[in-house]
Amino acid sequence: MRRKKNAKKGIQFCLMVCGASGTGRTTFVNTLCQKTVLPHIDSDAPPYLDGENTGEPSVKIKPVTVELELDEEGTRVSLTIVDTPGFGDSIDNEASFGEISSYLERQYDDILAAESRIKRNPRFRDNRVHVLLYFVQPTGHGLRELDIELMRRLSPRVNVIPVIGKADSLTPLELAESKKLIIEDIEHYRIPVYNFPYDIEEDDEDTVEENAELRGLMPFAIVGSEDIVEVDGRRVRARQYPWGTVEVDNPRHSDFLAIRSALLHSHLADLKEITQAFLYENYRTEKLSKSVSNAADGSGGAAYGSVEDGSLDPQSLATQSVRLKEEQLRREEEKLREIESKVQREINEKRQELLARESQLKELESRMMREQTPSQPTVEEDESEAGAS
Ligand SMILES: Nc1nc2c(ncn2[C@@H]2O[C@H](COP(=O)(O)OP(=O)(O)O)[C@@H](O)[C@H]2O)c(=O)[nH]1
Ligand SMILES: [Mg+2]
Numbered sequence: 001m002r003r004k005k006n007a008k009k010g011i012q013f014c015l016m017v018c019g020a021s022g023t024g025r026t027t028f029v030n031t032l033c034q035k036t037v038l039p040h041i042d043s044d045a046p047p048y049l050d051g052e053n054t055g056e057p058s059v060k061i062k063p064v065t066v067e068l069e070l071d072e073e074g075t076r077v078s079l080t081i082v083d084t085p086g087f088g089d090s091i092d093n094e095a096s097f098g099e100i101s102s103y104l105e106r107q108y109d110d111i112l113a114a115e116s117r118i119k120r121n122p123r124f125r126d127n128r129v130h131v132l133l134y135f136v137q138p139t140g141h142g143l144r145e146l147d148i149e150l151m152r153r154l155s156p157r158v159n160v161i162p163v164i165g166k167a168d169s170l171t172p173l174e175l176a177e178s179k180k181l182i183i184e185d186i187e188h189y190r191i192p193v194y195n196f197p198y199d200i201e202e203d204d205e206d207t208v209e210e211n212a213e214l215r216g217l218m219p220f221a222i223v224g225s226e227d228i229v230e231v232d233g234r235r236v237r238a239r240q241y242p243w244g245t246v247e248v249d250n251p252r253h254s255d256f257l258a259i260r261s262a263l264l265h266s267h268l269a270d271l272k273e274i275t276q277a278f279l280y281e282n283y284r285t286e287k288l289s290k291s292v293s294n295a296a297d298g299s300g301g302a303a304y305g306s307v308e309d310g311s312l313d314p315q316s317l318a319t320q321s322v323r324l325k326e327e328q329l330r331r332e333e334e335k336l337r338e339i340e341s342k343v344q345r346e347i348n349e350k351r352q353e354l355l356a357r358e359s360q361l362k363e364l365e366s367r368m369m370r371e372q373t374p375s376q377p378t379v380e381e382d383e384s385e386a387g388a389s
Contacts, residue, residue, distance in 0.1 A: 010078045011075075011078065011268065012080070013078070013263075013268055014079075014080040014127060014128060014129045014131075015079065015132075015263065016082040016084060016104075016129045016131070016158065017029060017083055017084065017135065018132055018134050018150070019133075019165060021086030023138075023165030023166065024165040024166045025083060025133075025135055025165070027224035027225065028222055031248055032263075034237075035066070037066050037081055038081070038083055040226075061082060061083075061085075061103045062082075063081065063127065064082075065080045065081075066079050068264070070265070077268075079264075082129060084100050085099075087146070093150075097150060101157060103129075104129055104154065104158055105157065105283065108128060108157075108280055108283045108284070108287075109287075110124075111280070112284060112322065116329045116330075117329070118333050118336060128276075131194065132158045132161070133259075134147070134150065134151055135163055135165035135222070137164075137165065138166050140174040141181060142181035142185040143182055143186070143189075148191065151193065155191060155192045155193060158279065159194035159271050160193045161218070161259070162182060162193055162218065163219050163220040163255075164178060164179070164221050166224075167254055167255075170221075179219055183219070195218065196214040196262070198211035210266065217258055217259075221254050222259070223248050223254035223256055224248065225238055225248050229245055229247075236248070236249060237249060288323060288326070
């Protein structure tokens with residue numbers, strides 16, 4: 001049933017890719033979608049800079065939406081990809097951190113505003129990001145400070161899944177070691193990544209097994225390729241080297257299939273659910289509660305910079321204005337509700353009146369019928385007599 005419905009309506013899902021330049025984000029996206037969704041000009045360079053050269057790279061995050069048909073049954077996903085400019089080279093990382101986190105928050109603000117509207121906009125598009133794939137460079141080591149900071153800062157706003165980009169540049173041993181080091185770092189720095197949560201007591205055996213398996217693969221080893229290569233008569237996505245071929249879809253070569261199926265099939269709903277019920281709710285509470293600026297655990301705070309003179313920082317100001325607007329909307333809504341119930345009351349009264357009239361009319365009608373009935377045969381008799389003569 002659900003599948004049929006999904007096929008008809010299309011599921012909406014939003015994926016953000018993030019990481020240093022050259023970690024294979026663009027290639028991964030095109031591999032995932034099996035078509036060129038992101039152009040292969042380096043999206044990290046010129047297009048992301050504002051035309052005017054002010055010296056400040058102003059990052060532009062532009063989502064792209066593609067319709068993907070996932071299987072023969074026609075299951076479709078409307079996948080929105082959000083590529084973020086790479087960092088780690090010359091760009092000021094602070095600026096791109098700020099850009100990314102404010103992009104995430106902007107999508108929450110949009111829905112917050114949409115929810116408080118009296119009249120809903122039927123064309124409103126929910127652009128909340130459901131998952132962020134963070135591309136770690138294939139250095140063979142653990143996380144860099146930059147990786148730690150970014151994932152820590154963004155994980156309160158989005159489900160973060162760490163992956164190792166261009167994993168084929170590591171030997172199997174190096175890859176295994178690197179995965180181990182990265183997981184150790186994630187645990188040590190308590191980065192709340194999305195770890196395929198399960199509950200041994202509550203969940204069924206299959207779910208537990210599946211999630212444990214996926215958790216065991218983290219960080220996923222990604223190999224992407226836009227080339228189709230013939231291997232043993234099969235045409236597959238692969239990277240060809242003088243010494244051999246790395247097949248994207250081969251689980252012995254990379255974790256691409258595992259992450260693809262987790263994102264687009266098995267964990268799509270869970271990622272959306274956590275975004276809605278946990279991440280967005282938290283943001284909403286933070287935003288609407290007065291203590292928002294104190295509550296921020298330093299994450300995000302630095303991006304906005306608290307103002308020295310004790311006045312409110314932009315975040316609190318924004319919060320306040322949203323709150324005021326919300327209050328105003330609520331009052332207007334209340335007024336409208338009052339009017340509505342008054343009209344409803346009037347309608348009810350009129351309906352009662354109408355019903356009363358109706359029954360009066362019915363009574364009158366039946367009285368008339370009763371009065372008419374006895375005289376009818378005489379009329380007929382007269383008529384037939386008249387006809388006979
Ligand atoms: N070895 C290897 N190279 C890759 C892989 N994916 C992309 N590349 C190459 O790495 C370079 C940067 O890739 P790109 O997708 O543009 O990275 P982005 O800057 O993160 O978007 C390109 O030359 C790609 O061909 C991969 O999985 N393995
Ligand atoms: Mg790119």
